[in-house]
Amino acid sequence: MAVPSDKPVTLSLLRDLPKIELHAHLSGSISRQCLHEIWLRKREEGKLPSNLEDPLLAIPPGKVDYDLKTFFPLFSNYIYHLCFDASSIEYSTRRVLEDFRDDGVVYLELRTTPRTSPEHGISKESYVQLVLSTIDAFNQEQASSKQSNESPFKSSPMKTYLILSIDRRNTAAEAMEVVDLALRYQHRGVVGVDLCGDPSKGDVAIFGPAFEKADDYDLGITLHFAESESVTEKELQTLLSFDPHRIGHVIHLPEGYREEIAVRKLGLELCLSCNVHAKMITGGVENHHFGYWKNKGCPIALSTDDVGVFCSPLSNEYFLAASHFNLSFAEIVQLCKGAVEVIFGGDEEKDRLRSLYKQFS
Numbered sequence: 001m002a003v004p005s006d007k008p009v010t011l012s013l014l015r016d017l018p019k020i021e022l023h024a025h026l027s028g029s030i031s032r033q034c035l036h037e038i039w040l041r042k043r044e045e046g047k048l049p050s051n052l053e054d055p056l057l058a059i060p061p062g063k064v065d066y067d068l069k070t071f072f073p074l075f076s077n078y079i080y081h082l083c084f085d086a087s088s089i090e091y092s093t094r095r096v097l098e099d100f101r102d103d104g105v106v107y108l109e110l111r112t113t114p115r116t117s118p119e120h121g122i123s124k125e126s127y128v129q130l131v132l133s134t135i136d137a138f139n140q141e142q143a144s145s146k147q148s149n150e151s152p153f154k155s156s157p158m159k160t161y162l163i164l165s166i167d168r169r170n171t172a173a174e175a176m177e178v179v180d181l182a183l184r185y186q187h188r189g190v191v192g193v194d195l196c197g198d199p200s201k202g203d204v205a206i207f208g209p210a211f212e213k214a215d216d217y218d219l220g221i222t223l224h225f226a227e228s229e230s231v232t233e234k235e236l237q238t239l240l241s242f243d244p245h246r247i248g249h250v251i252h253l254p255e256g257y258r259e260e261i262a263v264r265k266l267g268l269e270l271c272l273s274c275n276v277h278a279k280m281i282t283g284g285v286e287n288h289h290f291g292y293w294k295n296k297g298c299p300i301a302l303s304t305d306d307v308g309v310f311c312s313p314l315s316n317e318y319f320l321a322a323s324h325f326n327l328s329f330a331e332i333v334q335l336c337k338g339a340v341e342v343i344f345g346g347d348e349e350k351d352r353l354r355s356l357y358k359q360f361s
């Protein structure tokens with residue numbers, strides 16, 4: 001039965017709406033509550049690095065005003081000191097998956113930067129294996145579990161895939177290592193590679209060979225693009241020369257780039273709350289460049305970026321878009337349908353998602 005698409009757009013309707021999340025960083029998606037639980041457990045086991053503050057104090061609930069200067073150190077100075085061994089990486093990954101599923105996400109591309117924790121026997125490869133085995137187990141449970149009847153929409157299990165991130169501080173060799181890992185685990189659900197990290201760091205030109213290889217072997221390519229005001233045209237040209245399928249944030253664009261992006265019909269991963277709270281844009285949601293892009297023909301995937309830090313689940317991102325840009329439910333569904341076309345998970349997944357959205361008249 002078709003669901004009428006003129007329903008009033010409420011947050012609860014948007015929670016039930018089957019959603020696609022394409023831009024979510026694993027470590028940034030861990031809730032404070034989950035970090036707190038890990039902290040308690042590590043303290044009990046006597047494994048807590050000395051003086052590591054309780055997450056509920058270090059990242060106080062309700063605090064979302066992290067800007068680009070205070071945001072990146074959260075990971076290297078704090079979160080990675082809590083999630084450093086197999087049990088904490090597995091536990092946090094699972095909780096992240098549950099949070100997305102509980103918010104009505106039916107297709108998730110989670111991204112993470114392979115990292116090492118030598119004292120705990122974690123190499124970049126075993127880190128990727130740990131995350132993938134947690135995703136595998138979750139995907140299997142999902143496939144075999146009964147879906148809730150409470151939702152007004154025909155529900156579907158959440159299916160998760162992995163994107164491996166190259167950090168802008170990586171060397172060319174480290175970037176190539178990420179691509180090689182992505183290729184080695186393509187058969188286990190790694191679908192793409194990303195370029196992320198502090199936009200004030202590094203020279204992206206050194207990553208050319210890594211992205212060329214990713215492209216040669218049909219990995220999806222997504223790049224953080226024009227995140228900071230200091231971005232140069234040279235950098236944007238270099239990034240476009242990597243032939244990305246999707247780009248994230250897409251904020252500080254010099255003249256001419258909008259047209260180029262529209263001609264290429266690149267998938268845009270737009271993160272409203274993150275950009276507002278981190279002051280990456282001037283003003284509030286109503287000033288977000290989603291307003292510019294919404295009718296320009298590029299598929300848009302509204303995304304959370306780091307829901308653990310900015311505290312706005314995907315349903316809320318859709319709600320913000322609907323309320324600030326006056327979108328009807330039919331327009332929201334249309335937005336979701338657009339995102340289907342730029343997923344990296346292959347034709348079978350696209351068919352599953354297309355048929356899911358067919359229920360809306």
Ligand SMILES: CNc1ncnc2c1ncn2[C@@H]1O[C@H](COP(=O)(O)O)[C@@H](O)[C@H]1O
Pocket residue numbers: 025026027028072075076111112113114165167196197198199224227274278305306
């Ligand atoms: C403003 N938004 C952003 N811009 C750029 N990079 C970001 C980001 N949010 C997160 N990351 C990248 O993701 C890592 C944490 O997750 P993983 O350990 O990889 O799972 C951060 O260290 C940063 O490099």
